[in-house]
Amino acid sequence: MKSHFHDQVVIVTGASSGIGKETALAFGRAGARVVIVARRGEVLRQIAAENPQLRLLPIPADITDSAAINGVIETALCEFGRIDILVNNAGIGLRATVAETKIEDARRLMEINFFALLQFTQAVLPVMRQQERGQIVNVSSILGVIATKQHSIYSASKFAVRAFSDSLRLEEKRHGIAVVSILPGYTETPFFKNQIHYGELGRRALPFPGQSPAHVAKVILRACRHRRREVTLTAICNAGHWAKRFFPGFVDWCLSKQ
Numbered sequence: 001m002k003s004h005f006h007d008q009v010v011i012v013t014g015a016s017s018g019i020g021k022e023t024a025l026a027f028g029r030a031g032a033r034v035v036i037v038a039r040r041g042e043v044l045r046q047i048a049a050e051n052p053q054l055r056l057l058p059i060p061a062d063i064t065d066s067a068a069i070n071g072v073i074e075t076a077l078c079e080f081g082r083i084d085i086l087v088n089n090a091g092i093g094l095r096a097t098v099a100e101t102k103i104e105d106a107r108r109l110m111e112i113n114f115f116a117l118l119q120f121t122q123a124v125l126p127v128m129r130q131q132e133r134g135q136i137v138n139v140s141s142i143l144g145v146i147a148t149k150q151h152s153i154y155s156a157s158k159f160a161v162r163a164f165s166d167s168l169r170l171e172e173k174r175h176g177i178a179v180v181s182i183l184p185g186y187t188e189t190p191f192f193k194n195q196i197h198y199g200e201l202g203r204r205a206l207p208f209p210g211q212s213p214a215h216v217a218k219v220i221l222r223a224c225r226h227r228r229r230e231v232t233l234t235a236i237c238n239a240g241h242w243a244k245r246f247f248p249g250f251v252d253w254c255l256s257k258q
């Protein structure tokens, strides 16, 4: 039996590593044609070469460059004639207190985590509206619900992604476009090594095991199949999400002890 995603055209940003790479591979294994986007072209080409049985199209692009975003959309349309799913996944972290954060780093983070996602979405909307069908997956974070110490800017970007997704979902429903927010908890990827930081502490992952990016990818595909509106990953994060809504003072007290 053909999979739900068979022959669908999917664009995944940030597909050179971590959650994006696993999501692209999972869509590919489900029979989709997948455009994989990130800055490191050689890594994208290697992923495609290592998976010749999958239909992966590497397009190197810096998504903070609007001309590069338009180039990705044009190439995808030229190759495949349509775009069914956009996964806005590319993102970076910033670990620092508000007092020590450099404004240029805060702007850079917002540029990648929020404005690039906005521009990619704006570029794909006319295509999906014309098709009267499409799905947009925005990767936020559990820190888009619960802000913790030293993650103010990152959290702000991920809160913004959730709010943006909620509004977009309402606006685009009548055009047949569904929007899902994904809120992963701690996932073992190079994210922590890559995040903007001002001391060695900032490079460290958390001192307990995280979920695998392949698991997050599986959840993303399931969320698309069932056209979910928002999915929080891991039971503990779901408990935190719930506690934050009903007992915000208690959650603040717990987090302040960290």
Ligand SMILES: NC(=O)c1ccc[n+]([C@@H]2O[C@H](COP(=O)([O-])OP(=O)(O)OC[C@H]3O[C@@H](n4cnc5c(N)ncnc54)[C@H](OP(=O)(O)O)[C@@H]3O)[C@@H](O)[C@H]2O)c1
Residues within 6 Å of the ligand: 013, 014, 015, 016, 017, 018, 019, 020, 037, 038, 039, 040, 041, 043, 061, 062, 063, 064, 089, 090, 091, 092, 093, 112, 139, 140, 141, 142, 183, 184, 185, 186, 187, 188, 189, 190, 191, 192, 194, 210, 213
């Ligand atoms: N890991 C976690 O615990 C966790 C938890 C919650 C949410 N998330 C979110 O999940 C998403 C993926 O993160 P990850 O954990 O998979 O981290 P990752 O392994 O560091 O992946 C980040 C991806 O973003 C790409 N990227 C960064 N800047 C870019 C730019 N300007 N243009 C194009 N691509 C760019 C990187 O590729 P290049 O360097 O090749 O450009 C890379 O493929 C992020 O939005 C992150 O905020 C992660």
